[in-house]
Amino acid sequence: MKYLDLKNNYTKEELIEAANYIKNGKLVLFPTETVYGIGADALNEQAVENIFKAKNRKPDNPLILHVSSIEMVKEIAEEINDIETLLMEKFFPGPLTIIFPKKSHVPYIATGNLETVGIRMPSNKIAHDLIELSNTPIAAPSANISGRPSGTNVEDILEELKDKVDYIIDEGKTSIGVESTVIRVINDEIHILRPGKITKEDLEKVYPKVIIDKHILSTISEQDKVLSPGMKYKHYAPNSKCVLVYSNNKEKLINKMQQLEQENKNNIVLCRTENKKYFKNCICMGNTEEEIMKNIFTILRKVDSYEAPLVIIEGVAKKGLGLAIMNRLIRACSHNYIEL
Ligand code: TXA
Ligand code: MG
Numbered sequence: 001m002k003y004l005d006l007k008n009n010y011t012k013e014e015l016i017e018a019a020n021y022i023k024n025g026k027l028v029l030f031p032t033e034t035v036y037g038i039g040a041d042a043l044n045e046q047a048v049e050n051i052f053k054a055k056n057r058k059p060d061n062p063l064i065l066h067v068s069s070i071e072m073v074k075e076i077a078e079e080i081n082d083i084e085t086l087l088m089e090k091f092f093p094g095p096l097t098i099i100f101p102k103k104s105h106v107p108y109i110a111t112g113n114l115e116t117v118g119i120r121m122p123s124n125k126i127a128h129d130l131i132e133l134s135n136t137p138i139a140a141p142s143a144n145i146s147g148r149p150s151g152t153n154v155e156d157i158l159e160e161l162k163d164k165v166d167y168i169i170d171e172g173k174t175s176i177g178v179e180s181t182v183i184r185v186i187n188d189e190i191h192i193l194r195p196g197k198i199t200k201e202d203l204e205k206v207y208p209k210v211i212i213d214k215h216i217l218s219t220i221s222e223q224d225k226v227l228s229p230g231m232k233y234k235h236y237a238p239n240s241k242c243v244l245v246y247s248n249n250k251e252k253l254i255n256k257m258q259q260l261e262q263e264n265k266n267n268i269v270l271c272r273t274e275n276k277k278y279f280k281n282c283i284c285m286g287n288t289e290e291e292i293m294k295n296i297f298t299i300l301r302k303v304d305s306y307e308a309p310l311v312i313i314e315g316v317a318k319k320g321l322g323l324a325i326m327n328r329l330i331r332a333c334s335h336n337y338i339e340l
Helices: 012-023 045-055 070-076 082-091 125-134 154-161 200-206 250-262 273-278 289-306 321-332
Strands: 002-005 028-030 037-041 064-066 096-101 116-120 167-170 181-186 189-194 210-212 242-246 268-271 282-284 311-314 337-339
Touching: 002 012, 012 028, 012 037, 012 125, 012 167, 028 125, 028 154, 037 045, 037 125, 070 116, 082 096, 082 181, 082 200, 154 167, 154 289, 189 200, 200 210, 242 250, 242 321, 250 268, 250 273, 250 311, 268 273, 268 289, 273 282, 282 289, 289 321
Parallel strands: 002 167, 028 167, 064 116, 096 181, 189 210, 242 311, 242 337, 268 282, 268 311
Antiparallel strands: 028 037, 096 116, 181 189
16 A cells, blocks of 8 residues: 655645556545545546445445546536536535436446436545546545444544555545535425535525435335435444433533433543533533534544443534535444434
């Protein structure tokens, strides 16, 4: 495995070697603005299969294809309608994935056997330059073994992935911290299949008909028919048992969390920084939704080292950026959720 440190300044030339790895069908771990990805040439079936093996990912869970230009979108999307064009004008490059009907040359192994393909144009400069130099769409899931929290910092995932990928590009911590918003336009409505940094409210400013898929905050079994297969799998989970608690009444929220903390002296609390005074054993998640988003996966990885009988996590309001945070936390807690 080759390691490239780009935590300080970098020049595009430094990515030529990594791009050659992509062209040769190898796996490259690279940064994006959301989370790190495990990338491979999306049009090389063997390379894409190796991503699934590296992550131990179920074959029906499709990958996002990352592009560096609108021309590249047109090479893999069969049809692009007016709403999608509007969304691309407004949000590409950035943390938005749009599901399109796929062109026939896009391998089914990349799309989990679906007739559609998820496409995203990252705004991260390294990601952009790597795709451009590779001259092919890069299929990339989040950098983690399936079921584990996504990697937002190479340090967090090095042990887990160092023997699984051929090349690592390290840019330090990613700026957003949760994965892209995934949407699909059906008839004349935008359906949010996975919430992220681009919120329902952001989308509504561009186009008014936006629907949040009902599976985003609910329990789904593996047999359920869902619009986005990734929604049904266990995800983001620490090994420790976790419970998520939320109330819009702060006193009720703190009381319940304190009560749970006191059940065992080794229990640990993940809370907003401003609330740390209420608890004995706590890890601060940050104060704003932006901060919590940025830190959450690193913290979910760290909690296991405490070997706590129970991890009590403070929830946030399910609106704006809070929807993306709660979507990840509900899964991290395997739907063990108390709302008061
Ligand atoms: O921010 C991100 O999106 C990161 C970075 C690396 O770009 N990638 C990422 O990929 O989160 P992954 O594979 O961990 O999650 C992709 C999600 C899954 O929930 C998957 O089911 C959904 O996107 N998806 C991909 N293609 C799809 C399709 N054709 N139809 C429906 N859902 C799709
Ligand atoms: Mg993932």
